[in-house]
């Protein structure tokens with residue numbers, strides 16, 4: 001898929017923006033705090049209906065304005081669609097070709113993107129919940145089913161936790177109800193585990209090769225530390241997990257919450273036998289995450305038939321020159337790519353020659369040939 005044009009109204013520091021993207025490579029250059037990352041964030045909002053991680057909608061609205069609009073024409077294999085998102089502090093409207101969308105779970109696997117931003121660099125050292133959030137977004141883009149599974153799982157988890165608190169306050173346990181809720185919980189938990197397991201495996205298909213080509217080092221692997229033991233038979237997985245839920249019940253009751261399940265899963269990156277969260281240097285971690293994201297580009301293409309849009313937020317300045325040069329071969333001409341930078345000298349000449357270049361200054365975008373974007 002390719003974004004043809006993007007219009008912003010009152011989004012972050014943009015009052016009105018109307019730009020046309022190149023179908024292959026786009027570079028946004030500007031000093032700090034001019035609005036480069038905000039452009040990428042608007043594409044994230046267009047794709048997910050909300051910003052990444054914990055940003056509130058109201059912070060996306062330009063200071064002093066009452067609402068924000070994002071619209072874009074997106075070219076897919078068989079169609080060209082007008083996407084539109086409008087929101088104020090209270091409500092949000094999402095439209096495709098002027099038709100209002102009610103179920104966001106169907107919408108968010110439409111515009112697929114891979115984002116690599118300075119925030120991702122810390123991902124290896126951050127909390128398990130940050131990693132779960134990032135990979136939840138990525139799996140959701142690949143699978144509507146996963147979005148629905150997560151919604152159902154979170155609802156059942158909430159009910160189970162409410163039930164545990166009730167057991168504490170009332171002092172007795174309705175074991176019939178507990179049996180039903182455990183059954184539901186374990187079915188969803190196993191389904192989510194398998195989706196995550198398959199996602200991690202697909203990333204590993206290319207991860208080690210990409211990392212080796214950029215760094216020369218072998219043996220990078222992405223690991224899924226699942227709460228549920230994985231085996232070939234999902235019925236056995238469910239039964240084993242049900243038994244663990246039963247064994248853990250007294251502990252759950254003590255804490256008033258469910259202590260085991262996919263909401264406690266984690267992911268890690270290993271170089272050989274070394275866990276990068278413990279032993280990785282900053283540079284190693286940065287390139288490990290970058291390789292993971294690059295591996296996802298191919299995986300998205302295999303799973304969906306189409307490349308995602310690649311958003312690279314200011315990544316070149318942090319890489320040494322050898323790695324920067326080796327990265328160039330992964331900026332594929334078939335993949336619509338949007339790069340931001342403060343300094344064009346950070347980019348390889350071959351990239352600059354084939355890119356559409358936009359200059360950003362204080363929320364104004366001008367194409368390099370001097371015309372208004």
Ligand SMILES: Nc1ncnc2c1ncn2[C@@H]1O[C@H](COP(=O)(O)OP(=O)(O)OP(=O)(O)O)[C@@H](O)[C@H]1O
Pocket residue numbers: 011012013014030031032033034035036037038039059060061062063314342
């Ligand atoms: N809701 C908002 N309303 C108005 N301006 C905003 C809003 N949110 C952020 N900004 C402004 O947007 C600018 C930051 O934009 P952005 O993060 O895109 O910068 P950048 O060009 O990526 O900079 P850097 O190179 O430092 O990463 C800041 O000046 C910030 O004050």
Ligand SMILES: [Mg+2]
Pocket residue numbers: 036037038313314
């Ligand atoms: Mg930025």
